[in-house]
Amino acid sequence: xxxxFDQEVTVRPLGDDRFEAEVTDHWNIGDNPNGxxxxxxxxxxxxxxxxxxxxxxxxxxxxxxxxxxxxxxxVQPLRAGRNLSSATAGxxxxxxxxxxxxxxxxxxxxxxxxxxxxxDRPDLVPPEQCAKRPEGFDPFPxxxxxxSRVDVRLDPTTGWLQGExxxxxxxxxxxxxxDGRPVDTLSLPLFADAxxxxxxxxxxxxxxxTVELTVHVxxxxxxxxxxxxxxxxxxxxxxxxxxxxxxxSTGRLVAQSRQLAVLLLP
Amino acid sequence: xxxxFDQEVTVRPLGDDRFEAEVTDHWNIGDNPNGxxxxxxxxxxxxxxxxxxxxxxxxxxxxxxxxxxxxxxxVQPLRAGRNLSSATAGxxxxxxxxxxxxxxxxxxxxxxxxxxxxxDRPDLVPPEQCAKRPEGFDPFPxxxxxxSRVDVRLDPTTGWLQGExxxxxxxxxxxxxxDGRPVDTLSLPLFADAxxxxxxxxxxxxxxxTVELTVHVxxxxxxxxxxxxxxxxxxxxxxxxxxxxxxxSTGRLVAQSRQLAVLLLP
Numbered sequence: 001x002x003x004x005f006d007q008e009v010t011v012r013p014l015g016d017d018r019f020e021a022e023v024t025d026h027w028n029i030g031d032n033p034n035g036x037x038x039x040x041x042x043x044x045x046x047x048x049x050x051x052x053x054x055x056x057x058x059x060x061x062x063x064x065x066x067x068x069x070x071x072x073x074x075v076q077p078l079r080a081g082r083n084l085s086s087a088t089a090g091x092x093x094x095x096x097x098x099x100x101x102x103x104x105x106x107x108x109x110x111x112x113x114x115x116x117x118x119x120d121r122p123d124l125v126p127p128e129q130c131a132k133r134p135e136g137f138d139p140f141p142x143x144x145x146x147x148s149r150v151d152v153r154l155d156p157t158t159g160w161l162q163g164e165x166x167x168x169x170x171x172x173x174x175x176x177x178x179d180g181r182p183v184d185t186l187s188l189p190l191f192a193d194a195x196x197x198x199x200x201x202x203x204x205x206x207x208x209x210t211v212e213l214t215v216h217v218x219x220x221x222x223x224x225x226x227x228x229x230x231x232x233x234x235x236x237x238x239x240x241x242x243x244x245x246x247x248x249s250t251g252r253l254v255a256q257s258r259q260l261a262v263l264l265l266p
Numbered sequence: 267x268x269x270x271f272d273q274e275v276t277v278r279p280l281g282d283d284r285f286e287a288e289v290t291d292h293w294n295i296g297d298n299p300n301g302x303x304x305x306x307x308x309x310x311x312x313x314x315x316x317x318x319x320x321x322x323x324x325x326x327x328x329x330x331x332x333x334x335x336x337x338x339x340x341v342q343p344l345r346a347g348r349n350l351s352s353a354t355a356g357x358x359x360x361x362x363x364x365x366x367x368x369x370x371x372x373x374x375x376x377x378x379x380x381x382x383x384x385x386d387r388p389d390l391v392p393p394e395q396c397a398k399r400p401e402g403f404d405p406f407p408x409x410x411x412x413x414s415r416v417d418v419r420l421d422p423t424t425g426w427l428q429g430e431x432x433x434x435x436x437x438x439x440x441x442x443x444x445d446g447r448p449v450d451t452l453s454l455p456l457f458a459d460a461x462x463x464x465x466x467x468x469x470x471x472x473x474x475x476t477v478e479l480t481v482h483v484x485x486x487x488x489x490x491x492x493x494x495x496x497x498x499x500x501x502x503x504x505x506x507x508x509x510x511x512x513x514x515s516t517g518r519l520v521a522q523s524r525q526l527a528v529l530l531l532p
Contacts, residue, residue, distance in 0.1 A: 056477065056526065057477060078327070102325060113531070114468075116469065117501070120499070169382075202380075211322065212480075214480050218502050233384040235382040237374065237379055238380065239379070239484065256500070258522075
């Protein structure tokens, strides 16, 4: 069986670490392709160019509005060592670079060393008791394409779901692919950008374009739901951070993320 | 008066957004130039190539061990918009790229929008009551050059200063330039990498080479001491995160940082 995600993040090699991709509207939020989906296209190109399988740390700068249709991803490998390999990549459409990425890959199966994890995963009711999808209070059209491909459930006590600005800019919830595709290290960054913006708990934002997103992939996820917790702590002069953590179904931390985003009011 | 930092992070333009720099041992930790100091050289080159003054978000991937002596910084501008401009840069020595950086600059004087800051700055005794410099328990030679240029004071209750692995991997303290140079947005990233590794509170690490460091500069600092809080939450298979926050003397958050680093045991 081929899953939707794998079909739609396929990149075709053009030689010399250049790849061809197609941006569809199937991962849109409103009128825009989701940033995590676009990053997933770049990750596929990076994975094809680098000798290690797991994106340990990846940073994307969103430079210009992306378009639907064809794109070229130009990878520039920077280093291929025994444990780590690095590259930068440009995501180009119509001759203009839209996204710049820098990443270091490694192999989580081969990494070893001390493990001391802060046990700070929030308590959360099971997915079945969570809000399936925020319609009505969500400024995005309920038909956001992304949400038919990624099943995101939110803690039903989340203030902004009830139309409250609670002063706590945090979204807790669950996520998985709607078609049952297991989450792997190449798709974890998608989930780091699939929850609604946490800043909704503080400010009635209209649109929060990402300036930069960094994801650290910390472990291979076990099968099942991912638990996510995303929080904004500092809204300052129109910019804000969003910190995210994702745990797998065994309760193990599998990814951390942080983004800097702009806050546009209605 | 010319301050040490400004003298030592000077870069000379070679044309075509290429710059020449000199790596001195004056900012060493042990035998290695501090990563924040090397990043400061790249920041100078970026600032000379981009139309905006403040590095809002900057990510460095440390690819290979740097050397003392000459370096070339090659900047590739990616976008110059009205509010934001972006570039990537390679830090090259002896024909080999050692550091790759991607950054987006803006102008914090011109940014505006809602401000809602979580008031979560830790209580801390004043700098005069803090530990001036960890000798003895610090695995680095007490003559670490960096510490004569950057004055870092640590909370005297910090467990590892007393040789305890307290289970809390957090360093709180104060920092400023030793020669009184005011901290500006171009030097804030140096302070995001000037505190001892927070992981000392968990694991008796010998060396913690940074894979990737991201700094968000959130505001122009007021004059005086910076307060810093740096914390490691997840040590996993030899990798760990370190999250940092810096506040200025008025208590305003001025920078956030996160790094992914390797943990090498003695």
